[in-house]
Structures are given as structure tokens and as C-alpha cells.
Amino acid sequence: MATVVRTYEPGYWDKFYLPAIARGLLLTLVRMFRRKDTIPYPDIKYVPADGYRGLHRLNKDEDGRIKCVACEMCQTACPAHCIDIVPEPAPWDDGGEERHPAKFEIDLLKCIFCGFCELACPKDAIELTEIYDYASFSRDDLIIDREGLLKVYDITSMGNIYERQNRGESIQIDTGNL
Amino acid sequence: MIPFYIGATLVKVLVVFSATLLMIMAMTLAERRVSAFMQYRLGPNRVGWGGILQPVADGLKFILKEDIIPDKADRPIYLMAPVITMVPALMTMAVIPFGAPLQVGEYMVPLQIADLNIGLLYILALTSVGVYGIVLAGWGSGSKYPLLGGLRSSAQLISYELAMGLSLIGVIMITGGLTFGEIVAYQQETGWNIWKQPLAALIFLIAIFAETNRLPFDMTEAEQELVGGYHTEYSSFKFAMFFMSEYANMITASAFMVSLFFGGWDVPFVDEAALGNLGVGLSVLAFLAKVGFFLFLYIWVRWTFPRFRYDQLMRLGWKVLLPLALANVFLTGLYLVWKA
Ligand code: SF4
Ligand code: SF4
Numbered sequence: 420m421a422t423v424v425r426t427y428e429p430g431y432w433d434k435f436y437l438p439a440i441a442r443g444l445l446l447t448l449v450r451m452f453r454r455k456d457t458i459p460y461p462d463i464k465y466v467p468a469d470g471y472r473g474l475h476r477l478n479k480d481e482d483g484r485i486k487c488v489a490c491e492m493c494q495t496a497c498p499a500h501c502i503d504i505v506p507e508p509a510p511w512d513d514g515g516e517e518r519h520p521a522k523f524e525i526d527l528l529k530c531i532f533c534g535f536c537e538l539a540c541p542k543d544a545i546e547l548t549e550i551y552d553y554a555s556f557s558r559d560d561l562i563i564d565r566e567g568l569l570k571v572y573d574i575t576s577m578g579n580i581y582e583r584q585n586r587g588e589s590i591q592i593d594t595g596n597l
Numbered sequence: 598m599i600p601f602y603i604g605a606t607l608v609k610v611l612v613v614f615s616a617t618l619l620m621i622m623a624m625t626l627a628e629r630r631v632s633a634f635m636q637y638r639l640g641p642n643r644v645g646w647g648g649i650l651q652p653v654a655d656g657l658k659f660i661l662k663e664d665i666i667p668d669k670a671d672r673p674i675y676l677m678a679p680v681i682t683m684v685p686a687l688m689t690m691a692v693i694p695f696g697a698p699l700q701v702g703e704y705m706v707p708l709q710i711a712d713l714n715i716g717l718l719y720i721l722a723l724t725s726v727g728v729y730g731i732v733l734a735g736w737g738s739g740s741k742y743p744l745l746g747g748l749r750s751s752a753q754l755i756s757y758e759l760a761m762g763l764s765l766i767g768v769i770m771i772t773g774g775l776t777f778g779e780i781v782a783y784q785q786e787t788g789w790n791i792w793k794q795p796l797a798a799l800i801f802l803i804a805i806f807a808e809t810n811r812l813p814f815d816m817t818e819a820e821q822e823l824v825g826g827y828h829t830e831y832s833s834f835k836f837a838m839f840f841m842s843e844y845a846n847m848i849t850a851s852a853f854m855v856s857l858f859f860g861g862w863d864v865p866f867v868d869e870a871a872l873g874n875l876g877v878g879l880s881v882l883a884f885l886a887k888v889g890f891f892l893f894l895y896i897w898v899r900w901t902f903p904r905f906r907y908d909q910l911m912r913l914g915w916k917v918l919l920p921l922a923l924a925n926v927f928l929t930g931l932y933l934v935w936k937a
Contacts (some may be wrong), residue, residue: 440902447635447901457639 464581474550476571487544489520493536501529523565621844622652664833669739679838682730685723686845692716696881712778738830746826756914761804763922764797767929781861789860805850812899851891
């Protein structure tokens with residue numbers, strides 16, 4: 420195989436360094452006026468790409484009922500063992516799903532945001548959303564429960580929340596504990 | 598008569614001192630903002646309007662931080678070093694003329710704190726004293742990185758002070774005076790010295806970068822090799838004093854450069870004396886603009902070039918700048934003989 424050998428021989432002017440220095444200075448001067456990459460965060464929020472794996476949500480069907488049937492597939496698939504489901508018979512009796520979760524908790528501190536729960540779910544009931552900026556002062560607050568997950572559905576179902584926040588809509592990420 | 602001059606001098610001292618401190622504050626902000634802009638960032642822009650109160654916040658932080666003195670430090674030397682660095686850095690501004698003489702009533706007040714008849718030597722001497730601060734800080738910290746930084750700084754400063762002094766000789770030869778008043782007046786009559794001593798100006802420019810320990814000559818700090826160099830062991834406001842004296846030195850060096858080679862407060866194509874006190878204002882603005890340009894150049898160069906290797910630095914100082922400076926003295930001498 421042929422090897423390409425590149426050598427550098429300084430020319431006459433290169434030995435004075437000054438032309439190269441001038442070129443370098445010119446470069447940084449021109450670049451000073453380029454568009455900045457910084458996003459001034461709380462004022463303008465970074466909009467993640469589609470498919471971003473952030474905070475979870477539990478989807479609702481057309482009737483506003485929880486889609487999840489508490490099959491525990493997500494719990495089984497979860498590599499971090501952070502989902503805790505307690506099933507119970509559904510309270511409604513109109514041909515809807517027969518089971519639903521009495522308790523559905525995700526420990527967000529254990530979750531690795533792999534998205535396996537979303538892949539495993541036969542009902543498309545659990546999904547990861549674009550939300551990345553949630554925080555709390557205690558570990559307990561970062562265990563999100565069923566109502567919290569449903570609230571996340573409410574605020575994310577109308578489109579990307581960061582795009583909407585950047586447009587000036589005020590949306591609070593209020594999911595109970597968080 | 599005499600009380601007026603004393604009063605005027607006191608006012609000038611106050612103005613120059615506070616202006617220098619203000620410029621130091623502005624420089625710390627400018628450094629961060631300009632560097633950010635060159636790297637497509639925004640820099641600190643949250644405190645105050647567009648970030649202009651950031652230096653105040655930084656200063657407060659420095660004051661409130663815990664002051665740690667290492668066990669192994671040589672206490673008196675360790676405590677004295679920041680002062681030794683800071684005081685000469687601020688004192689040098691005293692001989693720089695920053696504007697045309699101001700007419701107050703019947704008096705002419707020269708806008709310069711003191712026109713010493715050895716003005717140039719005064720500055721050279723004081724900047725050398727400032728180096729002691731760095732060396733003593735390195736020694737007094739009782740830790741190896743600062744010591745290395747201090748050693749490097751003394752070697753570097755000896756090397757570049759030579760070239761710097763020699764480049765000044767060309768200017769002194771054509772001007773025929775050591776006072777800043779004379780040098781600026783000479784440049785007003787016959788044009789800026791940069792046109793007559795371009796080589797000296799270049800050598801001087803390079804040398805002041807080395808003298809103020811700025812990149813690409815910041816061997817004494819070299820974060821990657823020496824952690825932080827001479828101020829590694831300093832915390833709280835003592836660190837801030839080193840930090841401020843670095844900027845103070847930059848301001849003095851820029852003012853020095855402007856006074857020697859760029860006409861001082863001279864506004865090109867304008868007769869300041871004919872304009873009265875308006876001309877004085879104009880000349881002060883011109884001086885500030887010129888100094889501002891060199892301060893920007895400092896930042897600009899810092900965020901453009903990598904650091905020299907230590908042997909390259911020494912080679913540049915001894916093998917390139919020193920012979921060039923000597924040649925410049927020789928050529929200037931020839932020119933003067935030819936003219937006479
Ligand atoms: S994203 Fe992965 S780790 Fe997190 S809950 Fe789903 S399956 Fe578990
Ligand atoms: S979220 Fe999906 S996979 Fe998990 S229990 Fe509910 S229906 Fe089953």
C-alpha cells in the first residue's frame with residue numbers, strides 16, 4: 420500500500436512568522452462576528468430532535484382514559500428495574516380495557532432513558548417525551564407516579580413543549596412532585 | 598500658586614488611579630467577552646446590562662472567599678508578594694501623559710502626574726520591581742509549581758528586558774530625551790515614531806507581551822504545565838491582586854507603547870492647541886482609543902495563538918530580538934550621523 424508522506428517545508432516568508440501571525444489574527448477577528456452557538460438557556464430553550472428520550476409519559480386514549488393495561492411488559496423490559504406497577508381491575512364496565520394500573524411509578528433517578536419500555540409496550544401506552552429540564556431537591560420527588568405521568572401527557576400532547584415555550588407560551592412542568 | 602498645583606496633582610492622581618482601576622475591571626470583562634466571541638460563545642452577559650457588572654460580582658466573590666495560607670509558605674514573603682506586584686503596576690501610570698495640557702483659568706495643567714526627567718527609566722525600573730513580586734510569590738508559596746513559575750518568569754524577563762531596553766534606545770536617540778513630555782512633543786512635530794522606528798516598535802511590542810506574561814509568552818502561568826504558575830497557592834483577594842496587577846501591567850504597557858510609538862495623545866491632522874480645552878478632550882479620547890486598541894490586541898493575540906515552548910521563547914529572545922534590537926540601534930545611529 421502506498422503511503423502518503425506529507426512534509427512541511429517553511430517557505431522564505433514563513434520563517435519570519437509574521438505573515439502567519441497576521442493570517443491567524445485576521446481569522447479570529449472575522450470569526451468574532453459570526454453567529455454565536457450559545458443558546459441563552461432559560462430565555463430560549465434548546466429544542467431536542469425528534470426521538471429524544473426524556474421524561475416519560477403515560478398516554479391517554481380518545482376517551483381520556485389511561486391506555487396502559489398494566490401488562491408489566493415495560494417493567495420486565497426495563498434494564499434498570501425502575502418501573503413499579505400494581506395492576507387492578509379497571510373501574511369502568513363498558514367494553515374498555517379490563518385492567519389498568521393502580522400504581523405506576525418510575526424512579527427517574529434509576530432510569531437510564533434507554534426507551535426499552537416504550538418499545539416493549541403492546542399498547543403504545545408509555546412514551547418518552549422531549550422534556551429534559553426537571554429537577555428536585557429530594558430523591559423521593561423524583562419518583563414519578565401515575566398521575567404525574569398522565570399530566571406529562573397533558574402538557575406534551577399538543578406539540579413540542581420547548582418550541583411552544585420559545586414562542587412565549589408559559590407551560591409549567593407541574594407533575595405533582597416535580 | 599503652589600496650593601493650586603498640589604491640588605491639581607492630587608486630582609490627577611485620583612483620576613488616573615481610579616481610571617486605571619476602572620480599566621482593569623473593564624479588561625476582565627472584555628477578556629471574557631472577546632474570548633467568548635472568538636469561540637462562538639456569548640460570555641458573561643447576565644449581571645447588569647449586557648454583563649457590565651460582572652467584574653463587580655467577581656470582585657465581591659474574591660473578597661468573600663476563604664483566604665488560605667499554605668502551611669509550608671514563608672509567611673512574610675508570601676503575604677508581601679501580591680503587594681510588591683500590585684503597587685509598581687499602578688505606580689507606572691504616573692509618568693504617562695494622557696492628554697494635551699488643560700487650561701484651568703490662568704494655569705496650564707499638564708495632563709500627566711509627573712514628567713520625570715528619567716521617565717523611561719522610571720518605567721523600566723518599576724516593571725522590573727514588579728517581577729520580584731512574581732519571583733517572591735513563587736518562592737514564598739513553598740510549593741514546586743509556583744517556584745518553577747517564578748524561575749521561568751525571572752529568566753524570561755531578563756531575556757526580554759534586554760531587547761525591550763535596546764529597542765527603546767532607538768527612540769531615545771532620535772528624540773533626544775528621556776521624558777515622556779519630550780517624546781510626545783517630538784512626535785507631534787515630526788510624526789509618529791512608528792514610521793521612523795518600525796523595527797523598534799515591533800520588538801517592543803513583542804517584548805511587552807513577554808514582560809506582562811501574556812500568551813503566547815505566559816510561561817509563568819502555563820496552566821497545563823504548572824497548574825497556575827506563581828499564583829497557584831494564592832486564594833481569595835491575594836489572587837485577585839495578582840490578577841489585577843497583570844491587567845494593570847497590560848494597561849501601562851499599552852500606554853507606554855502608545856506614548857513611545859503612536860504619538861501619545863496626539864490626534865493626527867488636528868492641532869489640539871488651537872482648539873483649546875475641546876482639543877484637550879479630543880486628545881484624551883485619542884489616547885484612550887489608542888490604548889484601547891492595544892489592550893484589545895492583547896486579548897486578540899491571547900485567544901489566537903498557542904503558547905511558545907520554553908526553548909523557543911529563549912531562542913526568540915536571545916537569538917532574534919536581541920540582535921535585531923542591536924541592529925536597530927546601529928542603523929539609527931548611522932541615520933543620525935548621515936543626517937548631521
Ligand atoms: S427508559 Fe429504560 S430504564 Fe427508563 S423506565 Fe424505560 S426501560 Fe426503564
Ligand atoms: S405501559 Fe405498556 S407495557 Fe407498561 S404496563 Fe402499561 S401497557 Fe404494559
